[in-house]
Amino acid sequence: MISATFKRIIKSGWKSFRRNGGLSIATIFIMVMTISLVTSLFLSQKTSDFLITSLEEKVDMAVYFTEEPTNEEILTIQEELAGLPEVKKLEYISKEEALAKFVERHQGEAVIMESLEEVGGNPLLSSINIKAWEASQYAAISAFLDTASFRPLIAKVDYSQKKPAIEKLFSLTSNINTTGIVLSIILAIVAILIAFNTVRIAIYNSKEEIETMRLVGASNRFIRGPFLVQGMISGILAVLITFLVFSVAVWFLSPKIDIIIPGLGLSSYFFSNFLVILLLQLAAGVGLGVMASFLAVRKYLKA
Amino acid sequence: MISFQNITKIYQLGSKPITALENVSFEVEPQEFISIVGRSGAGKTTLLKLLLAEEKPSSGVVFFLDQNVHQIKPENLHKFRREIGVVFQDYKLLPSKTTYENIAYVMEVMGASDEEIKNDVAKVLDIVELTDRKDSFPEELSGGERQRAAIARALIHRPQVILADEPTGNLDPYHTKEIIRLLAKVNEMGTTIILATHNQDIINTLEKRVITLEGGKIIRDEAKARFTL
Numbered sequence: 046m047i048s049a050t051f052k053r054i055i056k057s058g059w060k061s062f063r064r065n066g067g068l069s070i071a072t073i074f075i076m077v078m079t080i081s082l083v084t085s086l087f088l089s090q091k092t093s094d095f096l097i098t099s100l101e102e103k104v105d106m107a108v109y110f111t112e113e114p115t116n117e118e119i120l121t122i123q124e125e126l127a128g129l130p131e132v133k134k135l136e137y138i139s140k141e142e143a144l145a146k147f148v149e150r151h152q153g154e155a156v157i158m159e160s161l162e163e164v165g166g167n168p169l170l171s172s173i174n175i176k177a178w179e180a181s182q183y184a185a186i187s188a189f190l191d192t193a194s195f196r197p198l199i200a201k202v203d204y205s206q207k208k209p210a211i212e213k214l215f216s217l218t219s220n221i222n223t224t225g226i227v228l229s230i231i232l233a234i235v236a237i238l239i240a241f242n243t244v245r246i247a248i249y250n251s252k253e254e255i256e257t258m259r260l261v262g263a264s265n266r267f268i269r270g271p272f273l274v275q276g277m278i279s280g281i282l283a284v285l286i287t288f289l290v291f292s293v294a295v296w297f298l299s300p301k302i303d304i305i306i307p308g309l310g311l312s313s314y315f316f317s318n319f320l321v322i323l324l325l326q327l328a329a330g331v332g333l334g335v336m337a338s339f340l341a342v343r344k345y346l347k348a
Numbered sequence: 349m350i351s352f353q354n355i356t357k358i359y360q361l362g363s364k365p366i367t368a369l370e371n372v373s374f375e376v377e378p379q380e381f382i383s384i385v386g387r388s389g390a391g392k393t394t395l396l397k398l399l400l401a402e403e404k405p406s407s408g409v410v411f412f413l414d415q416n417v418h419q420i421k422p423e424n425l426h427k428f429r430r431e432i433g434v435v436f437q438d439y440k441l442l443p444s445k446t447t448y449e450n451i452a453y454v455m456e457v458m459g460a461s462d463e464e465i466k467n468d469v470a471k472v473l474d475i476v477e478l479t480d481r482k483d484s485f486p487e488e489l490s491g492g493e494r495q496r497a498a499i500a501r502a503l504i505h506r507p508q509v510i511l512a513d514e515p516t517g518n519l520d521p522y523h524t525k526e527i528i529r530l531l532a533k534v535n536e537m538g539t540t541i542i543l544a545t546h547n548q549d550i551i552n553t554l555e556k557r558v559i560t561l562e563g564g565k566i567i568r569d570e571a572k573a574r575f576t577l
Contacts, residue, residue: 049459049461061444065444254442256440258457259426260434261453263426263453264426
């Protein structure tokens, strides 16, 4: 009997969905908008993460030594720095390597090359380039260097020169993150409220029908069931439509976006996260449809 | 079978109390056919709503088969309502369902098998002469057809009692007679009928018990009465 009732509920839900065509299409349309928003937020999160990471990749700090340290000293310094949780990557550059890089970079710039010859020998210092995980961590590394055991070997740390740029970047990335989160929450709430209201209005139209069902002896479960099925069908169709639209859009737009943001690889990200995105959309669409229907019908079943 | 004991129902219209029923008491025996008559606003519909637990009395109790109707837990109310078939004044057919589906719905909620539903709905459709309108939606039916569909829905699950609120209100004299003949036939088969009406021709044709309401009070309760408003 339970399975027969379940079958009747599904059948009744599907029939009502078909017969209320206009309202069903309106509900699906609003849900497509909501799921699109959730998917866009997911993809924009990936884009902003990529932008922040690539900006942070461009920032580093260098520690210059007074004279060429011995191999043993280099190893000790590198070991101590590598022990810091903030340090992501270290690179030692000897005086010779620094000079070679300098010459390579300024090849063809006569004035600079003449000046170098006039100074004579190798005026450059050996150094260690340090990359932190996040822009905000350079201050902590700089503070460590001030009290490090190898402090007497350090001629200068270029953090103070780079500090304004690093701080600007830190504030920028932190702002992007905060704005992104706040905007996402606001937009998600607005979208969910709109979708909820659409479903509520659709069910409000059936207010009298629900009342009649109660009076002829239908249980709350039997009344509620078809509405939940309708919500579920709307959600699933909305997910399929949104997924199709996004697949086509990402496929065509990804090469153009890659020109503006090289290396982003939105298309490969979208298709490699196919399941996660689909599940996210299903959770948003079906969850929204079913929850909104449940809450809206409950109001008329209470009386 | 049914007992109304000292029922008073007061509606609050803003700050103004409106007394719909005042100290109403009467009993209904099994298989009785009772007509409740009175002008519009006399309290007929309120009386039926109280029996269906659609409204609560301000004071007094309503018993149906020895249970206090208004003490039934909300989660069991649907089971109680399955004992009663109702023909509503405004039909209350489900607009998104066909005639067939509207009638079948009552059996579906009771968990009848598809086979039972198919057979019984076909029989009832035949009785109310709506077989050829079974796939029409309520908005495609005439007033009389809707009324007959509503009656078919009230009959289909063989309830112990049928409440009929002005069931002939929108019918021509021919269909009015047909509906009353149908209700009388159902009554003969053992179903208790409570009919609310202000159509004196019906009452006079029936020659059954008549309770007359006026201003929310019972002014007459007569067996086999003839009636004038």
